[in-house]
Amino acid sequence: MTASPAFERLAIVGIGLIGSSLARAVRAEGLARTIVCADANADHAARAKAIGIVDEATTDPAEAAAGADLVMLCVPIGAYADVARTIGPALKPGAIVTDVGSVKQAVIDAVAPHLPEGVHLVPGHPVAGTEKSGPDAGFAALFPGRWCILTPVPGADEGATRKVADLWRACGMTVERMDPGHHDRVLAITSHLPHLIAYTIVGTATDLEEHLRQEVIKYSASGFRDFTRIAGSDPTMWRDVFLNNREAVLDCLQRFTEDLTALQRSIRRGEGDALFDLFTRTREIRKGVLDARQA
Amino acid sequence: MTASPAFERLAIVGIGLIGSSLARAVRAEGLARTIVCADANADHAARAKAIGIVDEATTDPAEAAAGADLVMLCVPIGAYADVARTIGPALKPGAIVTDVGSVKQAVIDAVAPHLPEGVHLVPGHPVAGTEKSGPDAGFAALFPGRWCILTPVPGADEGATRKVADLWRACGMTVERMDPGHHDRVLAITSHLPHLIAYTIVGTATDLEEHLRQEVIKYSASGFRDFTRIAGSDPTMWRDVFLNNREAVLDCLQRFTEDLTALQRSIRRGEGDALFDLFTRTREIRKGVLDARQA
Structure with missing residues (x-):
């Protein structure tokens, strides 16, 4: 220059x-x-x-x-x-x-x-x-x-x-x-909640008995590994994010938990149509991400 | 040949x-x-x-x-x-x-x-x-x-x-x-639960008001996009997986929900040490996945 x-x-x-x-x-x-x-x-x-x-x-x-x-x-x-x-x-x-x-x-x-x-x-x-x-x-x-x-x-x-x-x-x-508050609400769902979920599921696996934990690592290519990548992020940085965006994260988490409970009920009751319907709708968001070149 | x-x-x-x-x-x-x-x-x-x-x-x-x-x-x-x-x-x-x-x-x-x-x-x-x-x-x-x-x-x-x-x-x-039953329990955590969670979080975003949903797509590089990829999987295949591995999936989901609730409480109470401890333990599993060359 x-x-x-x-x-x-x-x-x-x-x-x-x-x-x-x-x-x-x-x-x-x-x-x-x-x-x-x-x-x-x-x-x-x-x-x-x-x-x-x-x-x-x-x-x-x-x-x-x-x-x-x-x-x-x-x-x-x-x-x-x-x-x-x-x-x-x-x-x-x-x-x-x-x-x-x-x-x-x-x-x-x-x-x-x-x-x-x-x-x-x-x-x-x-x-x-x-x-x-x-x-x-x-x-x-x-x-x-x-x-x-x-x-x-x-x-x-x-x-x-x-x-x-x-x-x-x-x-x-x-x-x-x-606006700062709006930023914090958007990032709570695009970034903070996904990290929280990834940390949780990998934590759930961490608590399994040793033999099963080794198998989870071994067969992680079937989906789990993507969560381990996210859950390998810096612990201090993420602790601070959750402590400093508490309200927005807890609000997102509440919605997520409600949706998860509904899905759990659909599985227990064998409601195939409800599952198929959700899994079809989520594909649209994936298409949006690809179209926005953020994939 | x-x-x-x-x-x-x-x-x-x-x-x-x-x-x-x-x-x-x-x-x-x-x-x-x-x-x-x-x-x-x-x-x-x-x-x-x-x-x-x-x-x-x-x-x-x-x-x-x-x-x-x-x-x-x-x-x-x-x-x-x-x-x-x-x-x-x-x-x-x-x-x-x-x-x-x-x-x-x-x-x-x-x-x-x-x-x-x-x-x-x-x-x-x-x-x-x-x-x-x-x-x-x-x-x-x-x-x-x-x-x-x-x-x-x-x-x-x-x-x-x-x-x-x-x-x-x-x-x-x-x-x-x-053993078939053991396979189904291992895959429930390595594959079926991760897909269920990804479908749920992307579904949660799908239900946001239009303006916010567009922002979620726009800023998806911050974590969310990895979930959209998983949640872009074939709806029929995954409906059938959940309907046919119901017990093992619901059992995993129960453990996950308990762990998520505990984490939610830690965030609400501002328990930084508990968050840091979990986020550090999950890094070990990531290391295991990398060592096993499944990343």
């Missing part, structure tokens, strides 16, 4: 799957002059430096954030308040703080109170991921063709919001804006 | 995903001199002939089975009894009848009474598949590296069982023997 980079100093706090994917994409697209990361795990920070995806690495978020024009929070949501409290005093006027968390209202509540006057908060969520974790798991191709949702708060600085949108667009994402 | 084929005439009843995959694999490996298929759907039968994966095609199972030394049932389980009743009188002495169904005890109950003296029943289940259906969906590479479970009944002819085992081995599968 011949133009000067969009950001002088990008600070990525948390260099896991998403953080390290972003570092790679930003590097590849020349979007920041300097990329610095902070990670509480010193090995991860050092590793990010060693593999050359960041210019500087530290375990101190304030050190990374000092002088940054963009700070990207990529830590589990439960750590947001502490990180915000730590970096707050180090942020320069006009700095933008954004994030990649799967929950948005709780993030605003946790971060906003700790940011000084003149610093802009732009909550964001690149809807992409894999079940892998850590700085080696990231890859720049994670983002292209996927959606990024920004949930700016009322009165947010339009220029700051646009800069964050441009960053994700440059990484290949399509950017949408949404 | 220079050796003479293992079977003179192989009859495949039902030329869907599994039947057409088998036809392709048998052809590729030269395992039968003549492959004939029967399918109640005349278009599917004609298509199989047109694309050259079978030598003869008919809508009449008795016509296909007449003179066959091996008859492979690849229709939904609910159709087994009718097919067995139809082909019974046409079967030659010494013929082997086997199948690919996901439930085994119910298959034995449905088929065995209709087979004449001197015909051998060898129930089987190649544990492989995709969510696709129909003769064009099949491919020979579906089988290699996967397991095939045979559940011979007491007093079954050992030579017949071995011939079926050899067929699946030649298609690249590893063959195991199992």
Whole structure:
């Protein structure tokens, strides 16, 4: 790129799957002059430096954030308040703080109170991921063709919001804006409930007697393995998602349980028509996913 | 192959995903001199002939089975009894009848009474598949590296069982023997419960208001899409699986529901440690699946 980079100093706090994917994409697209990361795990920070995806690495978020024009929070949501409290005093006027968390209202509540006057908060969520974790798991191709949702708060600085949108667009994402509460309800069903269900079914299998558990692994290609992939996701990240999107998740779960109970009754009563009818309707949604090129 | 084929005439009843995959694999490996298929759907039968994966095609199972030394049932389980009743009188002495169904005890109950003296029943289940259906969906590479479970009944002819085992081995599968009831319990958790859950969650999304449903499709890459893939499977096949493995499926479902209720309570009470503990334990099963090369 011949133009000067969009950001002088990008600070990525948390260099896991998403953080390290972003570092790679930003590097590849020349979007920041300097990329610095902070990670509480010193090995991860050092590793990010060693593999050359960041210019500087530290375990101190304030050190990374000092002088940054963009700070990207990529830590589990439960750590947001502490990180915000730590970096707050180090942020320069006009700095933008954004994030990649799967929950948005709780993030605003946790971060906003700790940011000084003149610093802009732009909550964001690149809807992409894999079940892998850590700085080696990231890859720049994670983002292209996927959606990024920004949930700016009322009165947010339009220029700051646009800069964050441009960053994700440059990484290949399509950017949408949404109300934080609406985001949390949509993601509860598309992401949080599926993870909850996958964790549960794999947990149910974990509790089987040893011999049966080995057979479940052996014959997992018949459906179970897809759930194990989802249930192999980062435990800390997902604990924090469920604790921070409690209402929406519990509401979805309630609907799901009602539907499951109805299906259970159909099986017990041998109501083949009801089963066939449901299994036919669900195919339409699959077709929608394929048509939307999200498969 | 220079050796003479293992079977003179192989009859495949039902030329869907599994039947057409088998036809392709048998052809590729030269395992039968003549492959004939029967399918109640005349278009599917004609298509199989047109694309050259079978030598003869008919809508009449008795016509296909007449003179066959091996008859492979690849229709939904609910159709087994009718097919067995139809082909019974046409079967030659010494013929082997086997199948690919996901439930085994119910298959034995449905088929065995209709087979004449001197015909051998060898129930089987190649544990492989995709969510696709129909003769064009099949491919020979579906089988290699996967397991095939045979559940011979007491007093079954050992030579017949071995011939079926050899067929699946030649298609690249590893063959195991199992008690039919045990098979049904193992598959209830590895395959039937995952499909039931996936159908339910996609059904829950189907019932959302139109606007929200479109957003669920749009952001499905965050977890939901994996469930839509599973829930895109053949409705008739799966209706029959649930109706024919009722006890084992309901038992699994009961355990799953108890575990889900416990998790729901942990979320409601904000018990982060309990969530973290479960999400960590499930990673072990994922590791097992990867180690077993079933991912």
